[in-house]
Amino acid sequence: QVQLVESGGGLVQVGGSLRLSCAATRHTFGTYAMGWFRQAPGKEREFVAAINFNGGRTASADSVKGRSAISRDNAKNTVFLQMNSLKPDDTAVYYCAADTTSPWDTSKWANEYEYWGQGTQVTVSS
Numbered sequence: 001q002v003q004l005v006e007s008g009g010g011l012v013q014v015g016g017s018l019r020l021s022c023a024a025t026r027h028t029f030g031t032y033a034m035g036w037f038r039q040a041p042g043k044e045r046e047f048v049a050a051i052n053f054n055g056g057r058t059a060s061a062d063s064v065k066g067r068s069a070i071s072r073d074n075a076k077n078t079v080f081l082q083m084n085s086l087k088p089d090d091t092a093v094y095y096c097a098a099d100t101t102s103p104w105d106t107s108k109w110a111n112e113y114e115y116w117g118q119g120t121q122v123t124v125s126s
Helices: 027-031
Strands: 004-007 010-013 018-024 033-039 046-051 058-060 068-073 078-083 092-099 120-125
Touching: 004 092, 018 033, 018 092, 018 120, 033 068, 033 078, 046 068, 046 078, 058 068, 078 092
Parallel strands: 010 120
Antiparallel strands: 004 018, 018 078, 033 046, 033 092, 046 058, 068 078, 092 120
C-alpha cells in the first residue's frame, strides 16, 4: 500500500506561481513512476505531468507545457509540480498518483496509476 499526501495548493492570482508537493510513505518510492492530474468542477480528471522512476523522463500536457515542471527527490520520497504563469483555467483539485508497475513510463492515462492522493485545491483568481 502506498499513501500519497499532496500539499502546496492555495489561492493565487493570475500570472502567479505555485509549487505542489506530494510525499509518499513507502521507502520504495524511488521505484515508481509518478503523475499529476487535475479535476475542475464539472469536468473529467485530466493529465498534467508525469515523471519516471529516476527522473530521467518526463511528460506534460499541452495545456501546461512551457509553464510547468515536474521533478522528484527520491531521497525525500517526494514529487513536485512547479506551475508558473497560472491562468483561471488552471483552477482545479490537483492529485498525485503512483504507477508501481511501469517505472519507466510517463503515462497520461489515469487508469494506469494504482495509488492516489487526496488532492490539493488550486484556485487562480483573475
